[in-house]
Amino acid sequence: xxxxxxxxxxxxxxxxxxxxxxxxxxxxxxxxxxxxxxxxxxxxxxxxxxxxxxxxxxxxxxxxxxxxxxxxxxxxxxxxxxxxxxxxxxxxxxxxxxxxxxxxxxxxxxxxxxxxxxxxxxxxxxxxxxxxxxxxxxxxxxxxxxxxxxxxxxxxxxxxxxxxxxxxxxxxxxxxxxxxxxxxxxxxxxxxxxxxxxxxxxxxxxxxxxxxxxxxxxxxxxxxxxxxxxxxxxxxxxxxxxxxxxxxxxxxxxxxxxxxxxxxxxxxxxxxxxxxxxxxxxxxxxxxxx
Amino acid sequence: xxxxxxxxxxxxxxxxxxxxxxxxxxxxxxxxxxxxxxxxxxxxxxxxxxxxxxxxxxxxxxxxxxxxxxxxxxxxxxxxxxxxxxxxxxxxxxxxxxxxxxxxxxxxxxxxxxxxxxxxxxxxxxxxxxxxxxxxxxxxxxxxxxxxxxxxxxxxxxxxxxxxxxxxxxxxxxxxxxxxxxxxxxxxxxxxxxxxxxxxxxxxxxxxxxxxxxxxxxxxxxxxxxxxxxxxxxxxxxxxxxxxxxxxxxxxxxxxxxxxxxxxxxxxxxxxxxxxxxxxxxxxxxxxxxxxxxxxxxxxxxxxxxxxxxxxxxxxxxxxxxxxxxxx
Numbered sequence: 001x002x003x004x005x006x007x008x009x010x011x012x013x014x015x016x017x018x019x020x021x022x023x024x025x026x027x028x029x030x031x032x033x034x035x036x037x038x039x040x041x042x043x044x045x046x047x048x049x050x051x052x053x054x055x056x057x058x059x060x061x062x063x064x065x066x067x068x069x070x071x072x073x074x075x076x077x078x079x080x081x082x083x084x085x086x087x088x089x090x091x092x093x094x095x096x097x098x099x100x101x102x103x104x105x106x107x108x109x110x111x112x113x114x115x116x117x118x119x120x121x122x123x124x125x126x127x128x129x130x131x132x133x134x135x136x137x138x139x140x141x142x143x144x145x146x147x148x149x150x151x152x153x154x155x156x157x158x159x160x161x162x163x164x165x166x167x168x169x170x171x172x173x174x175x176x177x178x179x180x181x182x183x184x185x186x187x188x189x190x191x192x193x194x195x196x197x198x199x200x201x202x203x204x205x206x207x208x209x210x211x212x213x214x215x216x217x218x219x220x221x222x223x224x225x226x227x228x229x230x231x232x233x234x235x236x237x238x239x240x241x242x243x244x245x246x247x248x249x250x251x252x253x254x255x256x257x258x259x260x261x262x263x264x265x266x267x268x269x270x271x272x273x274x275x276x277x278x279x280x281x282x283x284x285x286x287x288x289x290x
Numbered sequence: 291x292x293x294x295x296x297x298x299x300x301x302x303x304x305x306x307x308x309x310x311x312x313x314x315x316x317x318x319x320x321x322x323x324x325x326x327x328x329x330x331x332x333x334x335x336x337x338x339x340x341x342x343x344x345x346x347x348x349x350x351x352x353x354x355x356x357x358x359x360x361x362x363x364x365x366x367x368x369x370x371x372x373x374x375x376x377x378x379x380x381x382x383x384x385x386x387x388x389x390x391x392x393x394x395x396x397x398x399x400x401x402x403x404x405x406x407x408x409x410x411x412x413x414x415x416x417x418x419x420x421x422x423x424x425x426x427x428x429x430x431x432x433x434x435x436x437x438x439x440x441x442x443x444x445x446x447x448x449x450x451x452x453x454x455x456x457x458x459x460x461x462x463x464x465x466x467x468x469x470x471x472x473x474x475x476x477x478x479x480x481x482x483x484x485x486x487x488x489x490x491x492x493x494x495x496x497x498x499x500x501x502x503x504x505x506x507x508x509x510x511x512x513x514x515x516x517x518x519x520x521x522x523x524x525x526x527x528x529x530x531x532x533x534x535x536x537x538x539x540x541x542x543x544x545x546x547x548x549x550x551x552x553x554x555x556x557x558x559x560x561x562x563x564x565x566x567x568x569x570x571x572x573x574x575x576x577x578x579x580x581x582x583x584x585x586x587x588x589x590x591x592x593x594x595x596x597x598x599x600x601x602x603x604x605x606x607x608x609x610x611x612x613x614x615x616x617x618x
Contacts, residue, residue: 036406036410083590087593087594087597088597089597090597092405092406093347093353093405094593094597096353096355096405096406096409097353097544097589097593098589098590098593098594100355100541100544100589101545101585101586101587101588101589101590101593102586102590103586104541104583104585104586104589105583105586105587105590106586107582107586108580108581108582108583108586109580109583111579111580112577112579112580112583115579116579219537223410223413223414223417226406226410227414230407259425261421261424262421262425264417264421265417265418265421268414268415268417268418269418271411271414272411272414272415275400275403275407275411276402
């Protein structure tokens with residue numbers, strides 16, 4: 001039993017890597033635009049399907065899909081950003097409905113192009129077992145966990161050292177003050193969307209490399225990303241990683257100890273619990289109550 | 291500052307024409323065509339859910355992505371009560387509504403949350419209820435669902451189990467709820483709710499219990515959605531968790547309400563009729579899979595170009611046409 005639980009903890013940890021990438025994208029956009037992009041999960045799923053198309057169409061490994069996925073998902077993210085910026089009034093409420101609609105569009109586009117079947121990678125190299133001490137995982141899980149950590153470090157560097165990264169943080173903390181300092185909020189929003197799209201592209205390819213995908217999965221991904229930002233609060237990369245790992249572990253433990261049908265329930269319960277007991281998240285100070 | 295009370299019921303010619311069309315013209319014109327009638331019934335059910343969604347959005351100021359929870363709970367409660375306990379079907383409808391209200395009481399803590407947090411917390415509840423319906427096999431029958439749900443019975447020599455019967459029931463319920471909605475909007479509570487929309491803090495200051503009002507709106511909205519879930523269950527006679535709690539029961543009402551105008555009363559219902567019939571008769575014929583794509587596009591276009599919906603933008607046109615008559 002202990003071994004099973006340890007194994008679940010390990011799997012949850014690895015899963016947390018890509019969850020964190022998805023959640024960071026959502027949090028970045030929320031930071032600059034104060035908009036929850038309900039189509040974010042669909043952007044991730046788009047990247048996953050690009051990986052599927054590259055593998056099944058060109059016969060290349062999913063890894064080679066990353067450049068194409070980056071371009072396509074960033075274009076899609078820019079389109080989303082453009083449409084949101086066209087909202088005239090009541091942005092908080094209308095942006096939710098708008099991005100919900102974009103999510104419906106993307107889901108059905110994916111359904112039209114790639115059909116409703118469940119897909120997963122054929123690559124035996126990626127699926128080969130990789131054993132670290134007592135822990136077992138697929139090679140792809142470990143690779144993409146490494147990639148996620150590297151990306152998060154890059155993101156941390158970008159946010160704290162580069163001009164645009166600092167601009168993103170400035171706009172997130174005080175839009176008007178940032179404007180007075182000569183930062184163009186519109187352009188900063190665009191940049192945050194591009195970075196979110198890049199993170200989503202990597203996460204999508206990762207999901208396809210070690211898991212199964214289907215067109216309806218996008219909504220669940222958005223919800224998971226949102227749960228993580230609620231757990232972590234917005235504003236700290238290690239916090240988001242911790243929240244993501246927590247969600248991954250909760251899901252893996254539920255599958256091990258109860259049943260895979262209850263996997264989603266674990267995340268949802270955790271979400272509601274944190275929302276009601278610690279409404280500012282485990283780390284953050286964002287205001288959520290009215 | 292004096293404001294004209296909105297939503298006051300005037301028994302004017304438009305309303306009479308609507309009633310005549312609803313109860314007289316449509317049944318006689320389309321009654322023989324079972325296919326079209328079944329579409330119209332489904333559209334009315336969605337119109338009812340759209341109305342309840344719009345009530346929460348307009349009066350309560352809350353955007354919900356979890357109305358499928360109320361719809362599904364209402365459907366399940368009514369179906370199980372009639373199948374397992376032998377409750378009469380019409381009592382089952384009311385029980386379905388009550389069940390949805392109970393579900394909304396569990397959700398009351400979300401009222402402390404704002405904007406996206408509220409919207410997604412309600413969505414989380416919808417997922418939880420779907421999983422419960424799937425996993426609580428001893429009561430709900432699990433993923434296999436509930437079969438043999440009784441149809442509407444015969445009453446006063448008229449068989450409500452037919453398409454026509456379901457149509458009359460759905461239409462009457464939609465109109466009844468629209469009436470209640472209009473009365474609330476015109477009442478003192480409607481005024482308080484509208485004031486909350488402008489500034490909740492200021493409204494609290496003058497002694498309005500805003501949390502209780504919002505809770506009341508959530509419960510009323512849940513009741514309406516639950517009743518329509520129950521109507522649908524007795525109309526199609528079969529339920530399974532993935533159907534009863536399908537995201538479509540949120541997507542379609544949202545599109546309908548936004549299309550028609552969610553701050554009006556007629557908008558969501560008319561929107562549901564237009565959107566659903568167009569979706570089923572036109573879009574589905576053109577593209578059998580993925581025709582919901584059009585719904586998404588519609589939602590985006592409406593929010594960007596006409597966020598208050600079609601009905602308010604049509605109003606000036608209608609007024610212009612009637613103006614000469616008024617002058618003479």
